Amino acid sequence: MSAVPILLSVEGLTKSYGGVHAVRDVSFSLHAGEILALIGPNGAGKSTCFNILNGQIAPGSGRVRLLGRDTTGEKPRAIWRLGVGRTFQITATFATMTVRENVQVALVSHHSRLFNMWASAPKLARDEAERLLGLVGMNGFADRPCGELAYGDLKRLELAIALANQPKLLLMDEPTAGMAPRERIELMRLTARIAREQSIGVLFTEHDMDVVFEHADRILVLNRGALIAEGVPEEVRRNPQVRAIYLGEGLVYDARHREGASA
Amino acid sequence: MAFYIVQFLTGLASAASLFLVASGLSIIFGVTRIVNFAHGAFYMLGAYLAYTLTERLSGALGFWGGIVAAALAVAAFGVLIEMILLRRIYRSPELFQLLATFGLTLMIEDIVVLIWGPDDLLGRRAPGFRGAVDFFGQQIPTYDLFLIVLSPIVLGLLWLLFRRTRWGVLVRAATQDRDMVAALGVNQKWLFTSVFALGVFLAALGGALQIPRDAANHAMDLNIIVDVFVVVVIGGLGSIIGAFVAAVLVSELNAFGILIFPKISIILVFLVMAVVLIVRPWGLFGKPEAPARKTPGLTVRPWRPLSGNERLAMIGVLVVAAALPLISGSYVLTVASEIAIFVIFAASLHFLMSVGGLASFGHAAYFGLGAYGVAFLAKMAGMPMIVCLLIGPLLGLLGAAVFGFFVVQLSGVYFAMLTLAFAQIVWSIAFQWVGVTGGDNGILGVWPAAWAGGAANFYWLSLGIAVLVVAALRIMVFSPFGYALRATRDSALRSEAIGIDGKRIQWTAFVIAGTAAGIGGALFAFLKGSVFPDSVGISLSVDALVMVLLGGVETVSGAIVGAIVYKALNIWLVSYTDFSKLVLGAVIVLIVVAMPKGIVGTIETLQTRRARPAKATILASQAETAE
Structure with a gap:
């Protein structure tokens, strides 16, 4: 693995809200072309972790290095310019634009033409936008207003937007949340295929374990803000601590209690 | 030294009314999420009603009873307004709520003139507080001392109300999460109504208590609302303590500002506000707001450039418009020139408001700056007209660049309040700085050069410039910059995540819109041959908002259609009725409710x-x- 460059490395990340320690001393790294899943129960600190990596919130302490550069506390837009694509837990797209225009805006930004005031934007980077939409299977939707799309389609559109700056790293916060089961599997297979073809590193959080275990090369398990397990899927699956978190330790609702309740 | 202490105490006394009105606004905003522009109007109603009641009723009981009864009566009126109007628009986009309450303000202004007449009314002195106390040779009115004591008492009572009563607990809960309160079985309708009633009561009480100090006049609503907006921006919307501290701060700054900059005392308040906004954009005691509901939100119809046939049709319309001088006289042409100028003005606001999602309530500032720019160049520097037209609007650009930098740090209602406050600052400079601007007398004799002299020539000039400006703005709407601006409006989160610096884009858009408005103002100065502070006034800002709204805030060409229809209607209306504000206000409310x-x-x-x-x-x- 050592020959493959490290895309992302995180050291001692900490974030507290008042007395709540949302993230506690989290460290990990991610290699090019690797698909890394960040899992954990609700409230484990996954989204906080994500938002720190993406630059949306500043960490209390710790360092984030992206592509060999210290990006701790930098703005999301600066991090995007380094080659990081992002999808959100709740989709964020431009509702009053067409699907194609959504991708075009990202492309125009990637080509640093945002302050161009005379060119016709609907004609810019049209082919490139079509290609990206083709990649996620949304060619047929190009002229539809984004505000009338189904949720699953919005998730695919977000992936197309995230790929617009030819990212080296994709950060996907619950990429399949709110989707139908078949759509979930399709979207993640698509993501995994693109990632492997273009050697993009992917960090994603997810609650659907089928998705996680099918695609992740490695899994990080977060609980109450702290990293409690890390390894290939099989290791994590066997880890007793992980099982305890997900299934409970049987201390409360054990057999004796059930009998007591029915009696 | 004694003089300064007296000045300080006068400031404290002025803070009382300001605090009452600002806390009312804050309480209403906390629960209903509506910034009630009509709050100044309720303040004014309170003052006028208190005048009538205290004149009719005799004795100390009559006076104080009259004050309280006036506030209660206005509160009852507020309840009526809430039930008839506001309940229909709680779910509307913010812009519509702001506009509807603004329309209400306009209506109340004319109703007050209708009932009480246009003259200032000086109320009688408060029984028991007629005299003054001697303080090292300086006189302090005892009524001022009464007001100084009153505001902390009101603050304490409000604190008790919110901390010690069941109703107060519900209000605080609703301020944090009104949907959860509704889910727990609290009747939201009545909670909203009662909160609104309390807020209006406080505003009207503030007005009623002013009458022994100042004469009731029909400009007091806008004067107080601008101060109140400054107070809540500094103190933080939704915080009563914030309203108190900021009211004292603003009043003291006003009291001492007069000593430091006698001509433009408002500058000091402006500087403090600017500092607060940079350090804590949500105010001293406020909390950062969750992202507001998007301004456009009625349709999801994407915009598209004109097709070939539509472009041909536009050229056809323009040819017909250019042929107007062949068939009509100079009055019609003057009106048509004015309409062309207002098309520029409306289109510039449209760029900011519809494309950028930034509803400016003070856009006239940049229109007026353009007009004054031309007047300075023509009268003081003696520049020829063409130079004036080219350089004059740059004053609008400059103003937009300075103010824009601050306002784009905010969004939604804060943005609206701050743009209004800035426009009022420009207005008071134009009004107060008599040496440069001529004050109320304006600058006269700004006539066009011979080549643009006749009505027909000037019309062609205005039409030509209007076409150029509108075409340029339209090209920008469909340029990458326009898309970046719309992207920032649609989703700040996503646009930031694809490398768009939203604030810079919005600032640039603000400067563009301000410059375009300045071009309109420059032409307007030559059309009228003069410039008055009215060209910076609130009513002009509202005119622009109504034009965009009437045409359709979510469309590309709405502003142009709206400007033509509205301006034609307005000119016709003013010649037929003395109560144009009443009709205008009613039209605004009607559009918001019936045809958004x-x-x-x-x-x-x-x-x-x-x-x-x-x-x-x-x-x-x-x-x-x-x-």
Whole structure:
């Protein structure tokens, strides 16, 4: 693995809200072309972790290095310019634009033409936008207003937007949340295929374990803000601590209690 | 030294009314999320009603009873307004709520003139507080001392009300999460109504208590609302303590500002506000607001550039417009020139408001700056007209660049309040700095050069410039910059995540819109041959908002259609009625409630519905769930 460059490395990340320690001393790294899943129960600190990596919130302490550069506390837009694509837990797209225009805006930004005031934007980077939409299977939707799309389609559109700056790293916060089961599997297979073809590193959080275990090369398990397990899927699956978190330790609702309740 | 202490105490006394009105506004905003522009109007109603009651009733009991009864009566009126109007627009986009309450302000202004007449009314002195106390040779009115004591008492009572009563607990809960309060079985309708009643009561009480100090006049509503906006921006919307501290701060700054900058005392307040906004954009005691509901939110119809045939049709319309001097006289041409100028003005606001999602309530500032720019160049530097037209609007650009830098740090209602406050600052400079601007007398004799002299020539000039400006703005709407601006409006989160620096884009848009408005103002100065502070006034800012709204805030061409229809109607209306504000206010309220999509928006919806009947209903339901 050592020959493959490290895309992302995180050291001692900490974030507290008042007395709540949302993230506690989290460290990990991610290699090019690797698909890394960040899992954990609700409230484990996954989204906080994500938002720190993406630059949306500043960490209390710790360092984030992206592509060999210290990006701790930098703005999301600066991090995007380094080659990081992002999808959100709740989709964020431009509702009053067409699907194609959504991708075009990202492309125009990637080509640093945002302050161009005379060119016709609907004609810019049209082919490139079509290609990206083709990649996620949304060619047929190009002229539809984004505000009338189904949720699953919005998730695919977000992936197309995230790929617009030819990212080296994709950060996907619950990429399949709110989707139908078949759509979930399709979207993640698509993501995994693109990632492997273009050697993009992917960090994603997810609650659907089928998705996680099918695609992740490695899994990080977060609980109450702290990293409690890390390894290939099989290791994590066997880890007793992980099982305890997900299934409970049987201390409360054990057999004796059930009998007591029915009696 | 004694003089300064007296000045300080006078400031404290002025803070009382300011605090009452600002806390009322804050309480209403906390629960209903509506910034009640009509709050100044309720303040004014309180003052006028208290004048009438205290004149009729005799004795100390009559006076104080009259004050309280006036506040209660206005509160009852407020309840009526809340039930009839506000309940219909709680779910509307912010812009519409602001506009509806603004329309209400305009209506109340004319109603006050209708009932009490246009003259200032000086109330009688408060019984028991007629004299003054001697303080090292300086006189302090005892009524001022009464007001100084009163505001902490009101603050304490409000604290008790919110901390010690069941109703107060409900209000605080609703301020944090009104949907959860509703889910727990609290009747939201009555909670909102009672909160509104309390807020209006406080405003009216503030007005009523002013009458022994100042004469009641029909400009007091806008004067106080601007100060109140400054107070809540500094103190933080939704915080009563914040309202108190900021009211004292602003009043003291005003009291001492007069000593430091006698001509432009408001500068000091402006500087403090600017510092607060940079350090804590949500105010000293406020909390950062969750992202507000998007300004556009009625439809999801994407914009598209004009097709070839539509462009031909536009050229046809322009040819007809250019042929107007062949068939009409100079009066019609003067009116048509004015309409062309207002098309520029409305289009510039449209760029900011519809494309950028930034509803400026003080856009006239940049229009007026352009007009003054021309007047300075023509009268003081003696520049020829063409130079004036080219350089004059740069004053609008400059103003927009300075103010824009601060206002784009905010969004939604804060943005609206701050743009209004800045416009009022420009207005008071134009009004107060008599040496440079001529004050109320304006600058006269700004006449066009011979080549643009006749009505027909000037009309062609105005039409030509209007076409250029509108075309340039339209090209920008469909340029990458326009898309970046719309992207920032639609989703700040996403646009930041794809490398767009939203604040810089919005600032640039603000400067562009301000410059375009300045061009309109420059032409306006030559059309009228003079410049007055009115060109910076609130009513002009509101005119622009109504033009965009009437045409359709979510359309590309709405502003142009709106400007033509509105300006023509307005000129016709002013010649027929003395109560144009009443009619105008009613029109605004009516559009907001009955036709929020505007003329062009409604036509487009009808077209879409005819084209694909099933789709339109899906669109509508999608748009609703998107909220």
